[in-house]
Amino acid sequence: MKFAIMVNEGPYTHQATDSAYQFAKAAIAKGHEVTRVFFYHDGVNNGTRLTVPPQDDRHIVNRWSEMGTQHNIDLVICIAAAQRRGLLDDNEAKRQGKDASNIAPGFRISGLGQLVEAGIQSDRLVVFGD
Amino acid sequence: MLHIVNKSPFDTGSLASVLRVAKKDGGAVLLIEDGVYAAVKNSATEASLKAAGMPVYVLQADADARGLQSRLMDGVNMVDYGGFVDLVAGHDNVQSWL
Numbered sequence: 553m554k555f556a557i558m559v560n561e562g563p564y565t566h567q568a569t570d571s572a573y574q575f576a577k578a579a580i581a582k583g584h585e586v587t588r589v590f591f592y593h594d595g596v597n598n599g600t601r602l603t604v605p606p607q608d609d610r611h612i613v614n615r616w617s618e619m620g621t622q623h624n625i626d627l628v629i630c631i632a633a634a635q636r637r638g639l640l641d642d643n644e645a646k647r648q649g650k651d652a653s654n655i656a657p658g659f660r661i662s663g664l665g666q667l668v669e670a671g672i673q674s675d676r677l678v679v680f681g682d
Numbered sequence: 683m684l685h686i687v688n689k690s691p692f693d694t695g696s697l698a699s700v701l702r703v704a705k706k707d708g709g710a711v712l713l714i715e716d717g718v719y720a721a722v723k724n725s726a727t728e729a730s731l732k733a734a735g736m737p738v739y740v741l742q743a744d745a746d747a748r749g750l751q752s753r754l755m756d757g758v759n760m761v762d763y764g765g766f767v768d769l770v771a772g773h774d775n776v777q778s779w780l
Contacts, residue, residue: 553771560780567715567744571688574743575770578763584771676770678686679778 555579556670557589560681562597563612564605569598572680573615580623588626588670589616591659593681596634599627601656613656620658627659628666683707684773688715688780691727696779698730705735712761712769714741718748723755732757741766 557576561568576586591598603613620627629639638654641661645653655661671677685704691697697720700711711734713720720727721740731738732755742760745751754760761769770776 555770568688571714571744574763575766579767582764582767584767676776678770678776679780680688681778681780 553584553676554674555584555586556674556677557586558667558670558677558679558681559589559591559595559598560593560679562594563603565594566682568680568682569595569612570610572678573612573619575678575680576619576625580619586623586625587674588628588666589620590628590630590667590670591633592630592664592667593633594637595681596629596637596639599629599634599656599659600639600654602654603656617656617658625658626666628670629655629659629661630667631661631663634661683709683775683777684712684769685709686712686714686776686778687717687720688713688778690716690719692719697727700779701730701734708736709773710737710739710769712739712741712766713758714744714766716744716748718745718750718754721745721754721758722750723753725755728755731755739765739769 559569559572640653641655642653685700687697689696738758739761740758
């Protein structure tokens with residue numbers, strides 16, 4: 553079965569992204585396919601490569617990056633939510649005249665259309681938030 | 683439909699809303715995160731969950747994290763994340779009551 557996941561909260565602030573990750577991991581372990589994770593609202597903060605948590609804490613950003621790469625999951629960050637919160641890829645950094653980009657490996661920035669598409673093309677869309 | 687509640691019933695009215703509107707849809711309730719507090723034995727919500735007329739599932743990891751292992755009401759079904767996945771797969775629709 554194809555699952556899509558929506559994450560509406562940032563890392564280290566609310567349990568939502570941890571719940572979403574554990575759900576995705578369990579779905580993959582059961583042989584399901586996680587096609588896309590859509591990060592919206594404060595959820596976009598799951599995709600900044602500048603995150604440096606203490607070494608004895610889980611690295612939420614790297615965890616998503618690794619899962620995305622290993623299992624070919626499309627990790628999509630909402631562009632409007634991302635720009636408000638200072639999340640930029642190379643193209644957007646150039647376009648906005650910023651001196652750096654900070655999107656983590658495996659993530660890409662796109663629009664709400666990707667959420668709609670995920671809802672249409674997957675069998676289930678599961679939302680995690682506050 | 684699978685109704686996922688992640689809020690304590692003492693914070694928001696999410697669970698009350700589910701129990702009000704979802705009784706007849708043949709669905710189930712899954713309590714995760716702080717939603718698990720609804721299933722505490724002898725709590726104010728125990729009676730309403732028992733009267734729900736639909737299966738109630740509790741995510742074990744979240745109940746354990748809150749020290750509720752031995753304090754939950756009878757009649758609820760404990761699931762791990764794999765069970766969570768099975769519930770989602772087993773219902774045509776999933777609604778998170780955020």
